[in-house]
Amino acid sequence: MATQLVKGNTAVIIGALYAGCDSFFGYPITPASEILHEAAKKFPAAGRRMVQAESEEAAINMVFGAGATGRRTMTASSGPGISLKQEGVSYLSGAQVPAVIVDIMRAGPGLGNIGPEQGDYNQVVKGGGHGNYRNLVLAPASVQEMCDFTRKAFELAQKWRMVVFVLADGVLGQMIEPLRFPEASVAPETDTSWAVDGTAVTRPNVVTSIFLNFDQQEAFNRQLQEKYAAVEAAEQDSEDYRMEDADIGLVAYGISARIAQGAVDAARAEGIRAGLFRPKTLYPFPKDALNAFVAKGGKQLVSVEMSNGQMRDDIKLAVECRCPVHLANRLGGNLITRDEVLAKVREAAKKA
């Protein structure tokens, strides 16, 4: 094992290299540019390819081409760039081409600013492009997870032939923490049953997202939904912090979860039984574990997020209104503070 002090954005590229990612295609945007810079420094040195694309649309379509050959490939961006990639994400999903996309969220809408926010939740978790598709979404909360979840994203992308997002924010990208390095590197295999890579074995294959025949298109859509149901059964992931005896469960991902953890400790010090439920996957949303908390006697939930209740909607859907779901949030690039979260927890405790 080896540990090194590493920046979150760098950890993404470290994860990608050890996961056997062959190529990186990106376009500069703060606060995700450092990932592009790191790729430019490190990918060619390991024989991997990196292209600074002319736009995010071009970048995601380069990913489409590289992914269609069955090799591991990725791109990274932030809000405005992710919006532009959505057409490509829909095509990737329609053609079931595996790909990894890292979103280092910034404040929006529009140009917004480069401060940390979590306002891309809907466009990433719900899918911002056209059609009945889903993305698998992983939500890291530390530099370690920036690396580990990027590695895992490649595995999941290939396993399910899906687009996998690593959804992080500007704080996680900028911060430095010790990183335990991957213990192995991966030399991925090409799945020649569907890939098209300019070889004799894959010559009969076609990568496409069109079915002119409505019934065929419907059958394909149904197949996709079956796949998503299997993903929902297999891939939900979350972490509990002081949840065993909690009355009030804070639900938070990414940097908000780190801050909410402090609020849990502060609330406990005041005798309020609070806990933190941290989704590590946002799609599939870890609703089974959350429902178990409610079934066990959890009385109230607080969605702690740096967005306008986008995640709260998913929490409500998950618990089907069996308990109240409050919102503690900040917007516009402002980090939510421990005390702001604590104030919400106190308010909830009074209602109980």
Added chain:
Amino acid sequence: MEKVIQTRGLYKTFPRKGGSAQTATHYCPGCEHGVLHKLIGEALADLGLQDRTVVISPVGCSVFAYYYFDTGNIQVAHGRAAAVGTGISRTKNDAVVISYQGDGDLASIGLNETLQAANRGEKIAVFFVNNTVYGMTGGQMAPTTLVGEKTETSPEGRDPLQAGYPLHMAELISQLKAPVYIARVSFSNMAKLRQARQAIRKALEIQRDGKGYAFVEVLMACPTNQKMNVEAAIRFVSEQMEAEYPLGVLRDRSGEAKTLVRAESDYRKETLDRLLHLDTDRAPDAKLDPSARTVSVKMAGFGGQGVLSMGVILARTACAAGKFVSWYPSYGPEQRGGTANCGVVISGQPVGSPVVAEADVLVAMNRPSLEKFAGEVKPGGLLIYNAAIGEFAAPAGVRVLAVPAQELAKQGGSPRASNTAMVGVLAALGGFGLPDAVYREAIATHFSGKESVVKQNEAVFELARQWGAKQKP
């Protein structure tokens, strides 16, 4: 009646098309897409390239090119073929990539991708069908529509004052340095057909040899949308289109061009470990020690005062000593006005919030940050500041120390290293429980590669540490 094409390089029947007539194409009668397919297919077969080839079907009438080409096939979004081709070619060095695109696709929505891929000299053969209209969507104006030509969206004829002039793609691309081969061809008589066949072959030979970008513009009509019979369509091409778009080879550098080889991925762990300097920059894994106190440090000052790297050195030290640690720089609006700050949290267990709201220790290098953050120091906490700031009314209940950081740095031989002087004082007074030797290691790693800088900073650190040890804040 649908058009039948049978030739080498194309499938014998077209099961992907479905329906009953599996030997007929989906193209309209009289349309020359079939001729172009045939010429490409024959060339691929003759050059023995089918196993290596990936044909990209665009959005447009040729969206179903993958019904026909007996090669690997990929269908892509409207206008994005050149970017997709880039992704394929960069990933698979030996792949022969063919992009088959219409004028709406290539010259309108995909113009950026088209020019940029050409400019990068991607290894792609582009077959560009210029038929002056959008065929598939029902005959709207294209960038290539002739002046005065009537389409659904230029019912009075293309008016250059409204819609500009026909876009000459071959000429536009010939402004770029990287492309190896650029030609414009038509099928309007036998001689021109022969030239077209040669151009198509040439473009594919260039791909066979991995030499780079080749662009072949093919003039044809769209009999259906232009409401012409076959003869009229051929006359339209030879009399009107060729007058606007002269045929010929605009460039052929296939002789000089060298084979372009893309790198092969190296997946070995040793390679990656070396690349990431794990041999020289390596800390032990953090050790769980819940009894250890968690210390939050805030460091702030002007942009040039090195507060961010001061924090990184402290974090490096903690990491090298097997602590859990986080470093987080302020970013966003706080960064404006030339001030910078960062928070470092050192702990015996995984760090919760990396954002320091209440500090056990504040290091302030300038007055604005001293005034801004002094109130955030916890009761009993430590506040050390740059003595150059001068008089300062310290908050009650906080241990305060003015550090002559600049003097210490100067004495140590590195006047710019006030930040390292502060690290030395922190080592003495911060209460982090980190061994002095580990600070020195962290300084060496931080400035690694610059021997003299390492020496100077070590000297400043040591001097400041000794000075600090004598103070009682």
